[in-house]
Each structure stands twice: as structure tokens, then as C-alpha cells.
Amino acid sequence: MSVMVDRLPRVKLLLLDGHSLAYRAFFALPVENFSTSTGQHTNAVYGFTAMLINVLRDEAPTHVGVAFDVSRKTFRADEYPDYKAGRSVTPAEFSGQLPLLREVLDALRIRHVGVEGFEADDVIATLTRQAVEAGHEVVICTGDRDAFQLVSDKVTLLYPVRGVSEVWRMDPAAVTEKYLVAPERYSDLAALVGESSDNLPGVPGVGPKTAAKWLAQYGDLAGVVAHVDEIKGKVGENLRAHLDGVLRNRRLNRLVDDLELPLGVPDLERASWDREEVHRVFDGLEFRVLRDRLFQTFEVEQDEVEGGFELEGEVVHAPDLPLRFGDGAHGRRMPHGVVVVGHYRGGGGDAGAVAFAGEDGTTGYLDLTALTPAEEAVLAAWLADPDAPKVLHDAKEQLQALSCRGLELRGVRSDTALAAYLVRPDQRSFDLEDLVVRHLGRELKAETGAGDQGMLDFAADDDAAEREAMVRARAVLELSQVLATRLEETGGTELLRDLELPLVDILARMERTGIAVDEPALTALEADFGAKMRQAQEDAWEAIGRRDVNLGSPKQLQEVLFDQLGMPKTKRTKTGYTTDADALADLFVKTEHPFLEALLRHRDTSRLRVTVEGLIKSVAPDRRIHTTYIQTIAATGRLSSTDPNLQNVPIRTEEGRRIREVFVVGEGFESLMSADYSQIEMRIMAHLSGDEGLIEAFRSGEDLHRFVGARVFGVEPGDVTPAMRSKVKAMSYGLAYGLSAFGLSKQLTITTGEAQGLMDEYFARFGGVRDYLREVVAEARATGYTATMLGRRRYLPDLMSDNRQRREGAERMALNAPIQGSAADIIKLAMKGVDGALTAEGARSRILLQVHDELVVEVAPGEREAVEALVRREMGAAVEMDVPLDVSIGVGRSWHDAAH
DNA sequence: GACTGAACGTA
DNA sequence: CGTACGTTCAGTCG
DSSP states (O other), X not given: OHHHHHHSOXXXXXXXXXXXXXXXXXXXXXXXXXXXXXXXXXXXXXXXXXXXXXXXXXXXXXXXEEEOOOOSOOHHXXXXXXXXXXXXXXXXXXXXXXXXXXXXHHHTTOEEEOOTTSOHHHHHHHHHHHHXXXXXXXXXXXXXXXXXXXXXXXXXXXXXXXXXXXXXXXXHHHHHHHHSSOHHHHHHHHHHHEEGGGTEEOOTTOOHHXXXXXXXXHSSHHHHHHTGGGOOHHHHHHHHHTHHHHHHHHHHHSOOOOOOOSOOGGGGBOOXXXXXXXXXXXXXXXXXXXHHHHHHHHHHHHHHHSOOBOOOSOXXXXXXXXXXXXXXXXXXXXXXXXXXXXXXXXXXXEEEEEEEEETTSOEEEEEGGGOOHHHHHHHHHHHHXXXXXEEESSHHHHHHHHHTTTOOOOOEEEEHXXXXXXXXXXXXXXXHHHXXXXXXSOOSSBOOOSTTTTHHHHSOTHHHHHHHHHHHHHHHHHHHHHHHHHHHHTTOHHIIIIIIHHHHHHHHHHHHHOEEBOHHHHHHHHXXXXXXXXXXXXXXXXXXXOSOOOTTOHHHHHIIIIIISXXXXXXXXXXXXXXXXXXXXXXXXXXOOHHHHHHHHHHHHHHHHHHHHHHHHTBOTTXXXXXXXXXXXXXXXXXXXXXXXXXXXXXXSHHHHGGGGGBXXXXXXXXXXXXXXXXXXXXXXXXXXXXXXXXXXXXXXXXXXXXXXXXXXXXXXXXXXXXXXXXXXXXXXXXXXXXXXXXXXHHHTOOHHHHHHHHHHHHHHOHHHHHHHHHHHHHHHHHSEEEOTTOOEEEOGGGGOSSHHHHXXXXXXXXXXXXXXXXXXXXXXXXXXXXHXXXXXXXOOEEEEEOSSEEEEXXXXXXXXXXXXXXXXXXXXSSOOSSOOOEEEEEESBHHHHOO
């Protein structure tokens, strides 16, 4: 028998009162510090979650459950209508957070339960009884003192004090010490003393001391009642007068421990949480620190429940290479996971080793510096063989590292980062570590089987890097198989194979090539902007008669603008009042204070100076700038450019445009060519909506905004004034972003009514556009995702949110994603087309940059005409649409001069 | 040193 | 109360 008991797993059950803990947090944490950028209050969720994490860490329970009050109508209120009547109405800011709290629990896979007509504590009492009867240990966390009655040698209670910053650990001794009665008598004591928070009055003049004395003397409340006539004095009289109330209190504070529950203790066993969901939910709540703490605290425990990767098969060493990867060798056509150990950044890098894992269970690790020429030749041939299938994670960087060693990489059949991105493009991270957990439910580590525990410990330290690389190679291979299924399910197989993977190679070449810059001109520009910035700073200081203000500090500026100069307050930000350019311009109109003019000038020039400074820092030894394109960042499918970002080089102002003059044609080339799609997003909208009017606009060849303006304002195209045109232009573009009448009015400085009128007029003429926009959101709501012309999906679960801000935000994303995303698809196709055609025609000209709707090409001598024709052809023919894809091209010695 | 929010550049 | 990004700075925290 005792053997049986020993073998039973120990159970430690943690029960939390969701309602009372969240309510405590709601009042303890200042809401100003706990709100999302969309205005959702999160203080209650935050406080509860923080406490939950702490308790999980400190108590390490095996089972967890959370109880909720379902409504305020309980059997207690039926018996005593004034029950809890003293409490103010539950604030909407609190109840609005309860669904979020449940989302957190769901993501953490913690069960929660509530029973109509009963309180959370009754649920807790029921589960506690069940657990205690089964011989389990129980920890209860609640802010409700009624639960003290449940404390026993098996049951501990954690009671939050000082808001939620601390908990008292109440075992029987602690309860007795604090209340002078044993836990099972606590409710008797509370009935006598009363509970103000529940609006249960006690006996006047009787506090815990007196009550405890009586209970000690007569055993329990029944004993006190039996001897009620023996109690002398004023308090005795009071007791007799209030006896009914005391007995009622006792009936009400007795917790119900025999509820019918939809789940039992075994259902509360802790499961590993849904990592993806945790990221999504915590991202939404903007709980960054808390999420990190969660992962940090429980990473180890998660490890325990998940496996690693086998490295048990044959190990291939350098001398084995010809046998495995030589011509006709059996490993040649076998898919392998590959990991290149190396680095690449800003045009330079190196590769030190290659690890691989084959489908037959073999692994290998090859130190590239230790290979004989013959061995290296075999490896190089295998790596470069387009028919030798390989799978990598984030192939571009590794491909770059290899290329720095003169090695080519072909035959990449999947890239697990790209595949995961296509499956769910808005993820925080596509690190291999995360994907392995997310899609395989395992950790990125070597498997240590039951028989060979400690094997890893025996391995020497310098083997650790090798083993890690091989584990990664194995993980990539396995991951790619799972992701292939996910991709098939979400229709992304072709996108990966035919679009994103071919793009990897093109982007890698663009990065390695870089774009030439005129360094002396760049330096001169920095000096010029620097001088103008200092002049503006002097003027600004002069205007306010002090020099101790950092013009780059919004905080100090607020002090000057609103305190010293007493200007009217601007729009609120999280931390004060905005000092952004719009607001400053607004203040200038109102006050005409010279400080504002100088300040704005300082903003502009210092920003330009900083931009130039950043560019100077990133010029490589070859006097070119090598950006890095990231293919897995933008949820819509766009690329992003970083280190430096060459997709946000100024163009709108004349001063800013000067920066584009320093991006020049490189030595041995003839000119730079800039080719961009005109109004591609509007054309996509015309195509997708099928709106006859808009399609006609593009087919007519008339200026788009003039054409639309003529329809909207009911005039001849020739009579569209510049003001009419700019209004229509703003509206056309705004539509693709989900612009509201309010937003339009704000932008055009007209009344909301006028803006609404404008929109009505627009939709009356272009009804197909309105129908399309409505349809796109409706479909996304039905399917859960939007899709681009090539089927690139974006999932938007927030379309179903009962939080209005989040829902409406998701609706705007749903409007925009197919349009922006289709444009991204199109230019990616165009890049493939242009790159392929340049190669096919044997041209030396090459693509240097992509800026969302623009390609910058470096034109080799004598190729200008051919390349222009080729680019126009390939960009224009990227997809077949109901409207033409108009490409506009310019050529010059600099990026600025190539503008058109 | 790591992180956040404000501000601002692009499509 | 208009989408999608990346970078910089000041300010704050540990």
C-alpha cells in the first residue's frame, strides 16, 4: 500500500480568486501607468498576471485553477438584499479587463471557472474540499477574507496586502496568531465582528478580541449562542439584540463546498503554455517586461516537458565527403538541413564552418579552414549544386557568409524563417529557437536519451559549438517538414518557392553590391546642415532669452512652451503634451512667436544632419553603402531595410533631397536609373474592386486625381482646381488606409461634415470601391485572414475583439493589407523579372535598391536604352491586371538626378 | 547598459 | 479617429 502511495505523483493545487485579485490590482495600480497605446486599461490584468507569475514561481504547483464571480446576483443577495450593498458599482474600466484576463489565462493554458449564482470563493471551497479529500496540498490566493475558514494543515492561504505588492502566507498558526482563533472558527468570529466590505454589520462594541474570547470560552458560535444569556454587560445586551444578524452573517459567510463544477482537480494539471498565443496576447496588452519575466522564470520548466533533437546517427567527417556528396554519391540528392557558421554585415563577412543533417539521420560538421583542397572542392560542388536539395533558416545571411569565402549556395528548397513568416506574417520573432518551440513543441538542444544521460557533459567544451550547429541543422530539417504542411494548409507553398526564395538570392546580391556614395559631398553636407542647425539653435535660444534648453528634449520644450511662454496646450501624449511639428506649426499660427520658427528650423536641420551622419558611418571600405533587407518583418509582405535604412532617405523637401545627390553611380558604370510604379496602390484598388469608374480613370490616361476630382465635383477635368485635386488625392490614398471622415477633416482642415460630404460624393461616383472595402473586411472577419493577389495571407484575430479600438484597428489593417501586400507581391515579381532578364540578356547592369514601389538600377556603359526597355517591360508585365501598370523611369548620375 | 516614448523620415 | 516600417534622442531604470 505504501508503495502505491509513494508512486502517486505529488499534487499541489493552486487556486486563485480571479475577481478579487484583479479588483485589488485595479485599485492598487495607477491606471496612467497601465494602459496600452490604444487606450485599453490594463492595470487589473497586469496586477493579476504579475501576482500569478510570482505565485507560480514561489509555490511551483502541479495543478492550477482560477475562479471567477459570474455575476453579482448570488444566493447570498437573495437571502440578504443588502449583501455587498455598500460597494460602489463595479467600474466599467474594471469589468472591461476581465475578458483580457481570461485571454491571458487561456494563453497560459490555465483553466478558469465560475458558477452562476455563486462566488469565486464557493468554487474555491469546492475544489479545495475535493483536493483535500484526495490527500492533496492546496494553496489558495485570494483577497477575500472569507476564505480563511478553508485554511488547514493541508491548505495555505496567500492574502495580498499593501495593494498587491506583498502577500501574507496564512497557515493555521498564522491565522490563529492574527485573529486569535483557529481557521475553522474564523467565520464565527467574522459573523460576530461583521464584515464591512460585504455590508454585514456585526455586534456593536465587539471586535476581534471580544469575539475571540467568547469563542475560546464557549467553543464555537453555537456555544456562544447557547450561553448568550450568561454574557454580562453592555456587549452582552448588544449581542442578544443583534443575534439574528450574527446568525445571518454566519449563514452568508459559510462557503459552499459542494457545487457542481464542469471540471475537477485532475483537469487543472499544468500544461505547457501556447507560446504563440502568449506572444500575441502579451503583445496586445503591451506587457513586454512581464512576458520576459514569464519566459525567464519558466524557461527551465518548459524545457523539462519538451524534448530535443537526436544526434545519434552516423557522423560525417571531412574525409567522408567524396563518398557522401561526390558525383553520384547517395547523399547528393538527399535533402539536408544546413547551418553555416559565420557572419555577414555591411558588405563583409566570413564563413568558418558548415554543419548539416540528412534525412537518413547522419550529421556532419566541417571546419572550412581545415579542409584539404580536394575536400573543399567536393563540399563547394555540393553547396553550389541546384539539384542537391537544402534547407536553411534565414538563408540570406549564411549565403552571404559563404560568398565571402567564394562559396556559392544553390538548391535551397526551403527557408524556415520565410516559411514561418508566410504562415503567420505578424510574429514578433522568427528565431529558430522560437519556431522550434512554436511548431515542433521542442527545445533547441541535443536530445539526451534515458540511457546515455550525462553524455553531453562528457563532451569537451570546444565540441559545444559543433554540437549546437548540428542540432540546429537537424532542427531546421525537421522544422521545414512541419512548415511545409502548414504552408500547404495556408496556400503559401508557391509563394515560398516561386517568390520569396528566388528573392533571397537577388537581395543578397543587392546587399553585397551596395550603392556608391560621394563621400566628400556627404561630409560637406553634414557640415552645412550642422552650421544651419547651430544657427537655428542660437535663434531659438535668443528668442526665449535663455540658452539652457535642450531643443531635442520634448520635456524641456514643454516647460518652455507651456510654462514660460504660456502657450495653449497641444494634444496630449502619454507623458505630457505633444511638441511635434504639426502642433508647433499650429502654435506658430496662433502666437507667431519667433521661437517656434527657429525651433522648427532646428528640428529639420538637426534631423537632416543626423541622417547624414548615420550614412557617413555606414560607408564601407569600398565607398559604398550596403544596407540589409529583411524579408520577414512587415506583416503585409513588404521588405524592410536596415543598417542603414535606405527606404527612408528624404525626398519631400528641397534640403532633404540634397541627400539623394550623394548616392551616385559607381566606378565603371554609366548612370543610376530609378524606375517606379505610378500610383500602384490606387491601381490595385481599381483592379481588386473592379470599379468601372476607377478602371476607366486609369485606362483614359488622364491624370488620376484630375479625373477623380472631375467626377466628384461634377466639373470638366480641365476645370479641376489644384485645391480640388489635392482634396481628392488625400481622400483616394486615405481610403486604402481606412481613413475616417474625422481623419480626413483633420488633414484637410475642413469640418467633419464637409469631409463626410466629400466622401459621400466620392462613393456615389465610385461605388465599387466602397463595396470592395466593405467586402474585404467582411471576408476577413469570416475567414480570419486577408489575402493579396498572390494569396499572401495576414491573420487578424482582433477583427473579432470585443474591444472597439482593437477591432477597428484590425479593420483598418484588413482594408490596407491586401492593397499594400499586393503591391509588395508585384514589385517582388518585378525584381525577379528584371534580374532574370538582365542575366538572360547578358547585361552588366544590376539592381541596387528597392524602395517599396521603386527600383534603383546601376546602368553599365552602353546599356541604358536596353535596360530601360527591359525594366519597363518586366515591371509593367509583373502581373496581369484590369488596369495598366504604369512605370516611370528617370536616369542620372545621382539618385536625385534619376528622380523624375 | 537596456529599455521606452516621442518624434520623424519613407512608401 | 490613416497603413507599413527604422532610427535617433532624451529620459528612466537598475
